[in-house]
Amino acid sequence: MRVSALHIGMGTQLKDIIELNLSYQRALSAVTFARMFQKNIICFDDMGIYQILFSIQDxxxxxxxxxxxxxxxxxxxxxxxxxxxxxxxxxxxxxxxxxxxxxxxxxxxxxxxxxxxxxxxxxxxxxxxxxxxxxxxxxxxxxxxxx
Incomplete structure (x- = not known):
């Protein structure tokens, strides 16, 4: 049985329900970062300059x-x-x-x-x-x- 690593990305704290999609997108960026840099758990707020780089869609x-x-x-x-x-x-x-x-x-x-x-x-x-x-x-x- 092969065990895969679990990577968790957390978005930002919400001030309003309207920001739900933004927090979700940031969580996706964080999980991509976690997978790429072999981190188990990463919060978007802790990604430093990579917050900007991973947020660029193109x-x-x-x-x-x-x-x-x-x-x-x-x-x-x-x-x-x-x-x-x-x-x-x-x-x-x-x-x-x-x-x-x-x-x-x-x-x-x-x-x-x-x-x-x-x-x-x-x-x-x-x-x-x-x-x-x-x-x-x-x-x-x-x-x-x-x-």
């Missing part, structure tokens, strides 16, 4: 955004057998700390510096401000959803 928008932002690095990585996409992920995760990036990617700090400069050139973006980094951070959240 998933092609998310896929297009991901590809628009990261395809340059993905194609470069495939052509040159490099790890620029992975380096960018850790650059964003560790707020640009070369030491932490090097540790996480098992790479020398000088290689990390070279890769970051290459990423900035390829993306035509300095990745200096929150506004410049944020879309790429979202792209990596989308990538987790697409896997």
């Amino acid at each position: 998933q092609k928008i998310l896929s297009d955004m991901y590809h628009h932002l990261l395809d340059t690095l993905i194609q470069y990585d495939q052509k040159h057998n490099s790890e620029l996409e992975k380096t960018l992920y850790y650059y964003l995760k560790y707020d640009g700390s070369p030491q932490k990036i090097a540790r996480s990617t098992y790479t020398h700090r000088n290689t990390v510096h070279y890769r970051i400069e290459k990423i900035k050139t390829l993306l035509n973006c300095e990745l200096a401000t929150f506004e410049e980094k944020f879309p790429y951070m979202i792209a990596f959240y989308i990538a987790k959803m697409m896997k």
Whole structure:
């Protein structure tokens, strides 16, 4: 006998019966999140940025955004057998700390510096401000959803 995992998603608290459909839709988003990220129980309110991403009905928008932002690095990585996409992920995760990036990617700090400069050139973006980094951070959240 095969036992399947049970995933439970909870919507938001109702203020009025008119919001029943909204809470139900949010519960569906939460259960999809729970299934995707192997959580037993998740409340929509605890999903963080994924509240927004899982609420988008047209998933092609998310896929297009991901590809628009990261395809340059993905194609470069495939052509040159490099790890620029992975380096960018850790650059964003560790707020640009070369030491932490090097540790996480098992790479020398000088290689990390070279890769970051290459990423900035390829993306035509300095990745200096929150506004410049944020879309790429979202792209990596989308990538987790697409896997």
